[in-house]
Amino acid sequence: MASQEGSMLKFAPFQSAVDEGFWHRLSSLKLNKLGIDDSPLPITGFYAPCSHSQVSNHLTLLAESLPSESGGESSAAQGNRNRCSVPDLSINSLLIGGDQIWEDIHSGKAVEDSSVLSRFLLISFADLKKWTFHYWFAFPALVLDPPATLVDLRPASQWFSLEEAESVSAACNAWRNSSSTVDVPFFLIDIDPNSRATIRHLKDWETCRGDNHKLLFGFYDPCHLPNNPGWPLRNFLALISSRWDLTSVQFLCYRENRGFADMGSSLVGEAVIAVPQGWKDHHCVPNAVGWELNRGKKVPRCISLAKSMDPTRLAISAA
Amino acid sequence: MVLSQKIHEAFKGTVERITGPRTVSAFKEKGVLSVSEFIIAGDNLVSKCPTWSWESGEPSKRKPYLPSEKQYLITRNVPCLRRAASVEEEYEAAGGEVLLDNEDNDGWLATHGKPNEGKSAEEENLPSMENLEISKNSSIKLTPSYFGGEDEEDIPDMADFEEADNLIETDPAEEVCDNADTTFARYLHVATLQSTYLVAQEPDDDNILRTRTYDVSITYDKYYQTPRVWLTGYDESRMLLQPELVLEDVSQDHARKTVTIEDHPHLPGKHASVHPCRHGAVMKKIIDVLMSRGVEPEVDKYLFLFLKFVASVIPTIEYDYTMDFDLGSSSH
Structure with missing residues (x-):
């Protein structure tokens, strides 16, 4: 693609x-x-x-x-x-x-x-x-x-290296199997330089940035289209840009096949967001x-x- | 509902009330399941095929012999890309054997297929589901959903609401829906969101495949001591499908015979169901075939075998029963 x-x-x-x-x-x-x-x-x-x-x-x-x-x-x-x-x-x-x-x-x-x-x-x-x-x-x-611009959007299996894809799948399956995290639809994917992936809660964002780690924002994507992320990403981007001032965001649209993580249909994308004027002002x-x-x-x-x-x-x- | 079916239901209900649930395993001997074996098989299905989950259903309809959180199994939003009848037509067009007399189980078999009833092959290749009509069964009318029910005059015409549409564009909060003097209209006043719907940020509609979907559920039938499959259909716009239309997705050999429309034991409303009267016998046959090949069937795999058999009744509903068993060609 x-x-x-x-x-x-x-x-x-x-x-x-x-x-x-x-x-x-x-x-x-x-x-x-x-x-x-x-x-x-x-x-x-x-x-x-x-x-x-x-x-x-x-x-x-x-x-x-x-x-x-x-x-x-x-x-x-x-x-x-x-x-x-x-x-x-x-x-x-x-x-x-x-x-x-x-x-x-x-x-x-x-x-x-x-x-x-x-x-x-x-x-x-x-x-x-x-x-x-x-x-x-x-x-x-x-x-x-202005609306977010899409720089790159690919099936996750093409974006990740083979090792990374396996590790991300395993981590996502573990996240989905644990009763404490199964219904947390937004999360962080932290991939260390040795291609080991861990999934973390959004509140851990401050602690896991830096150190050459790849950091992706993941969400449960209800959508199946190969070229578009689903609706939940919209408010997620709004949260990311207003809370952490990021202008370039890498995200994972997490999708499954027969109930298990599927890196072929999941998407990884990169979006550029210009923080809209007035977003600093809470009342606007x-x-x-x-x-x-x-x-x-x-x-x-x-x-x-x-x-x-x-x-x-x-x-x-x-x- | 046919009278004989009614009488049987009443009889079955009485027997269910006065007899206790099966506790001794007769899985290999009769192809049936005890309640605890149903739970074991269900747990295994949920863990191997996580699109299935246990549900507790309506509290008033709970069966006391099943755990309250494990009353029945369900998998939702299962795609059904084409009608079962269209699969059979293809088979016939390819020269397959055709049962000439559909009303009678003893009908003759024709070996050269039926002539393609005025339907060009090109037409059948069209991806849109709307074009796949059932030519064989003229008694089924193609009404897409509950929208087109019998008393159409009772249901307000959707066109009446279109005026409101423009008003939301121009003036979000005021004067919405003054043609409907209902609470609904008052809610609209309160709740109209501030801005218009930005079509520009959504993908083109053309890319989205419209297809029927099904919720497939499995209940435990205490009388027959087997699982029982129920189908709840939704049309292309995710509106409830009338159970009669569900029969279009059932293999035509089974529609209105083994597949009937009845009350769901845990959910409201009428749903299509594969009648369980032959399930035990069929499962026994499958188990025998497996044992004759030296495979020792395990009771926790029962539902996988069962769902594989059910797939012959509803060939186009793509629910999950991933597990490779070699059942050969004599599975039913």
Whole structure:
């Protein structure tokens, strides 16, 4: 694959997928607990690195994404490698979308708990008389102005030496197998001069720079495209440029094949970021983008579950 | 649902309630699994093929004889690049044997294939899934998703929302969606993000392959004492696929016979499932073939063998069962 000299870095948008169980639990929450209360609900989305070379992974909402009716903590199992949790945005404050993410970048929360970088928003209207749900996702991304330029983007297997690639794969598999790190979607890859790779948390950035080590910023990439990184990289770049003042960033789009690290489909890229003016000023909030498109248009989606919810229809189908 | 199927379901439910789960292993003798063997085989599948994971499912539907965090297995977002029927057409076009009477298991075999029913080879090479229609089964209508359901008039036309689209471009926070007097519209007022969607920073849409995807789950069927496979389909834009359309991705010999549409034991809604009544017998055959070759089958590999067999029912759904077994040609 030819490297693209100085072109604009383009990202594949995040896509949503909502399990039928989510709508079923939302309906029963609405009917049995919330009533006409329309204040925001805390929900958790799940995603995993791309694991099939032909399809991207999605941000998925399951029944477990919603709080349970009894008010207890949601029962979502921790350490499930196919489900890294992503918190939602709270929309009842004035901080919406990009503001919240910007706030987390500045406060350092994003370095401690990197999943907040992928925060999302779901607006939904449940028409419980017709068992129809209207909804719209947003995956807010801070806009770099001017946009980042891509200097180089190659499959990781071509970028790394053979030894390095093996060591990075092994380190990534270990990261994905440990229940304490499996759902940390943003991390650092530190390769020493002997081609030994270690994966570290973002907060260790200060301690592992220098010493002739190669340092890459890695993230779980839900996207499968061979020439584009996925959406989570956008806010990651914003974090990197505003927190550590880097102008040239080497990143790893971590992808898997059949559940294991795959350096052939993972990408290593180098992007040049010009730190936008005013980013030093905390109060100046950059623009955010990221409404999910529906068949190429900016419209909400709609799903009718009358078939599995309407009691009359259920009675007929059961007869 | 057919009446006989209903009666059988009721019978099966009663038997399941009054009999205890299998505790003695009859894996080699009958091809069935005890509950603890199902857990062992499931654990092995999850560790060897990590795209599979255990789930706990709906708390109200938990089975007491299974651990609460290991109720069933699932692998999500599995691509299905083409319809199973199109695979069979290719086989037929190549002159393969064709079952002439599909309604009857005792049908005649034709050895020279069917004439290519008005479909040019060129057409079949097109990558887009929309072009792959099923010519054989005219009873299945190609409605892409729940969007096109029967009561279309109940579902608001998406075009109604398009006005709002322009308004977001020009004025982000105000006057959005005044044509829909709902809570939804009020939410839009609050939550509209500040700026427009920058198409310039996204790759061209053309590069993205649109394909159906499946969530494939495996539950334990206490009555038949075997695993059971369930399919939840999603169309090209990741909207839920009606179970009837799922049958397009099932080998046509099995659609509506061994593959039926039923309630999932752990999830809401109707899902397509490979009926487990013959699973034990088929697994027993596979095990016998292995043993006749001097391979001692181990119970923790059960699900790999099982998934390999299931692949003959759903040939185009590319779920993971990586593990090399030499099953030869007589696997079913």
